[in-house]
Amino acid sequence: MTFLFLAYLVIFLGLFLYMAKLNADLTGLKEEVEALKGASRQGEGR
Amino acid sequence: MLGEVQRIFYFHVPLAWNMFLAFFIAFIASILYLATRKERWDIWAVSAAETGVVFATLATITGSLWARPAWGTYWTWDPRLTTMLILWFLFVGYLLLREFIDDPERRARVSAVVAIIAFLDVPLVFLSVRLWRSLHPVIFEAPKAEKVHLSPKIMAVFFFCLAVLTLLYLLILLMRVEVEVLRRDVAHLKEREKEALP
Numbered sequence: 001m002t003f004l005f006l007a008y009l010v011i012f013l014g015l016f017l018y019m020a021k022l023n024a025d026l027t028g029l030k031e032e033v034e035a036l037k038g039a040s041r042q043g044e045g046r
Numbered sequence: 047m048l049g050e051v052q053r054i055f056y057f058h059v060p061l062a063w064n065m066f067l068a069f070f071i072a073f074i075a076s077i078l079y080l081a082t083r084k085e086r087w088d089i090w091a092v093s094a095a096e097t098g099v100v101f102a103t104l105a106t107i108t109g110s111l112w113a114r115p116a117w118g119t120y121w122t123w124d125p126r127l128t129t130m131l132i133l134w135f136l137f138v139g140y141l142l143l144r145e146f147i148d149d150p151e152r153r154a155r156v157s158a159v160v161a162i163i164a165f166l167d168v169p170l171v172f173l174s175v176r177l178w179r180s181l182h183p184v185i186f187e188a189p190k191a192e193k194v195h196l197s198p199k200i201m202a203v204f205f206f207c208l209a210v211l212t213l214l215y216l217l218i219l220l221m222r223v224e225v226e227v228l229r230r231d232v233a234h235l236k237e238r239e240k241e242a243l244p
Contacts, residue, residue, distance in 0.1 A: 007054045007111040011061070014104045015214070022221040029228035036235035040242070 054112040056204055060211035061105040066168060067215065068098030069137065073165035076158035085230070088154035091161055092144065093222040095137050101215065102134045117181060125174040126182035133171055136164035 071094035079087035109127070110120045121127065140160050147153035175182045196204070 003051045003111045003115055004053055007051075007057065007108045010107050010111070011057050011104055014100065014107075015218075018100050019218060019221070022218070022225055025225045026221065026228065029225065029232060032232050033228060033235065036232065036239065040235065040239060 051115045054108050056207040058105060058108040058112060060208040061101050064211055064215040065098050065101040065105055068094045068101060069165055069168050072161050076161040079154060079158045089223060089226045093219060093226050095140055097219050097222050099137050124181045125178040126180050129167060129171040129174045133167045136167055140164055
């Protein structure tokens with residue numbers, strides 16, 4: 001039972017943490033792209 | 047009798063199959079990159095390779111947790127386990143190599159060649175239990191004498207888990223591709239910003 005529990009824990013924790021990392025990366029990168037686009041638009045305006 | 051621990055099979059095998067799928071996608075994308083030199087294939091290759099390493103890691107750990115009660119040890123230098131470990135190191139090496147090359151075009155070209163060479167280990171992992179004497183069970187397409195007979199109930203649950211994990215894998219792969227596209231967008235925008243500065 002312990003081994004089965006450990007295996008389930010590893011699978012779900014592994015997949016969950018990896019997906020959480022991807023999700024955080026997506027959010028951060030989207031914001032960064034928007035900020036950079038905004039800055040370049042401001043630069044063109046000047 | 048393995049008892050409850052046998053249930054690891056429902057996740058361990060689909061994880062391993064999705065790892066094969068991931069490395070196959072990395073292999074095809076790398077060939078397409080070398081043939082066309084289009085950045086999009088490099089994006090697919092690196093995304094598939096990274097997700098493949100995640101699934102390979104989970105498949106190896108769950109296999110090890112199954113092996114302890116089944117074989118009495120977490121690890122043994124069995125042909126399947128050894129070829130699997132080599133495959134893991136090859137693709138981890140592929141990901142590390144990418145970090146050491148600055149020029150994007152050169153990075154994509156060199157890593158495409160490495161991915162193609164690394165993929166040559168995949169048929170070895172698959173065939174290892176059939177070609178050499180191995181402790182690892184052969185569930186599908188085994189010779190009749192060695193075949194493990196699974197009840198229809200077990201097969202139904204197994205294929206359900208396989209379908210669900212494959213869908214989850216595809217979702218993770220698409221997320222990883224989007225992350226890679228955005229990373230490159232940020233790099234391009236920063237480069238353009240630098241060029242625009244007087």
